Amino acid sequence: MNDTISTSKAAALQLSGLCKSFGSGLSYTKVLHKAHFEARLGELLMLVGPSGCGKTTLLSILAGTLHADEGEVNVLGQALHAMSEKERTAFRAKYLGFIFQQFNLIPTITVAENVSVPLLIQGHSVRKALRKAVQTLERVGLGKRVNERPMKLSGGEQQRVAIARALVHEPTLVLCDEPTSALDSENGVAVMKLLREAANEPGRTVIVVTHDPRIYHFADRMAEMEDGRVFRVLEGAQDIAAHHPAF
């Protein structure tokens, strides 16, 4: 893994010729067919498409948690497909932030401890990590709930904790998997506002996998997927509105 990452717009994220299949024989399923995809630094890009079109698989591959059968994955100027498992793990810890559909907060520890996890993984001291976690929680409006257990929080609050956890170590790339699917529209909008703010910070890219049209207007660009490939990329609010009038 190279220690210096590219911050040029073109090099933020490039996937080319990605193929991925699962199973064998009768259960063989080809999920990605020569998928191409690109994201730039400083943008909020949405990856949309119907269920089963390969969005989550594509997200897993660009997160480095899943191997592609074919194709290249260049994230922040680094060839993820050529890295060893250990290098990919270290890369994720340093440069990527994650927001999951089901929050995946550890229920037995406090909100602040949950948020401090990425810093602890990087080797920060507990004290420093907790201090930073509290600051980040204050940014997402949960400064008074730092010592609560996640289960005592509402769904919207839990997702805000997950956003704080994804941002606490100031990653370059934030990957969000259906961040609003478990939330009502009010909480969904609140969460997207936070992600929008995160994307506005210099040198950061936020990729949101979703099929929730209520939040399409937060996107700078939108990559549409069908049958395992990205068939269209829409640029700007007008273009998106033209193709998705519902939003």
Place this chain on the structure above:
Amino acid sequence: MFRLALRMLYGDRSKYLMLMSGIVFATILMAQGGSLFCGIMSWMASTLHNVRAPIWVSDPMVQQVGDNRPMRDTDVSRVRSVEGVSWAVPLYQSVIQVKLGNGKAQAVTLMGIDNTSLIGAPQTMLEGDIEDLRKPNSVIIDIYGVQLLGRELGRPIRVGDRFEMNDREAVVVGICKVQRGFMGGPYMYTSYDRAVLYAPSQRKMLSFVLAGVQEGADAATVSARISAESGLRAYTEDEFFWSTIAWYMRNTPIPINIGLIVLIGFIVGTAVSGQAFYAFVLENTRNLGALKAMGLGTWRLAAMLVIQSLTVGMTGYGIGMGVVSLMGRALIRSGRVPFLLLWQVGAIVGCAVLIICTISALLGISRIARLEPAIVFRS
């Protein structure tokens, strides 16, 4: 991350208590079994502990201190004549019936010690004086005998009480404290000459010859010389102890029975803790997968599981050993159950708990090693 591992563990209290209860239960079973075994073995050799002599000489066929194959009285002199022996005295040992004043009878281990030197006498006298054994018909009884014979008599035995043994009168002149024996009831001490009168008559009466070694001489060397020159079997005290233990190990079901208790403890501990720990890992699969996705390597995750497993193990071990110590204290106080908690038992049980923890942790590690971090992206 180790702090996080412990917080995850302590946070799920019910699971933590279940994990720990498996270890506590296993520790209690194993340590209790081990301590009972050591206690029984210690009681088997209690005559050795109570009499204390550097060298024990017996019939060549004798392998343990409870075995009684009488020798000739002249064997004392034969032992005394061996180079390196400083003194040699006779010892009589036998289980005989004591007839109480109310007609009831009770078996006791009668010890006949040397008339002159009183070598082999009990170390701790609770009442009376060992020199009182020089009085006519005198016997000294141990505190367990006071209780046991007292139960038969309906009141505690006191100095001055009289019994009948083999149609001869015996007068209690003292009460002593000695280690209990496993087979022969309470200990009763008298002089050698009187003991052979109290016991049913046989052609040969001498049970053992006790011998001392001259200053500068080695007990093992002198013991070997006694065996070679007399044709008898001489043991150092230590040799006789281990020979006694070995005999009981070979010839009684005690090691197998207690070994089964210990084995069951180990299996139950492994099954309960291993299963509970695996369930703990399964329940946390998504969280562990999230940690993996966020950049925590498999080895560090494995280290977290090892820390969790060891914490459960050591806490459970500590509580289990504490419980066993308290139970042991109560058992020793009652005086009815042989119980000896040696540090070696603690160490062996500790190793067994460590193995249980390792197995439990390995089960969890095998799960997380196969865990794909991509699992967290699946709904």
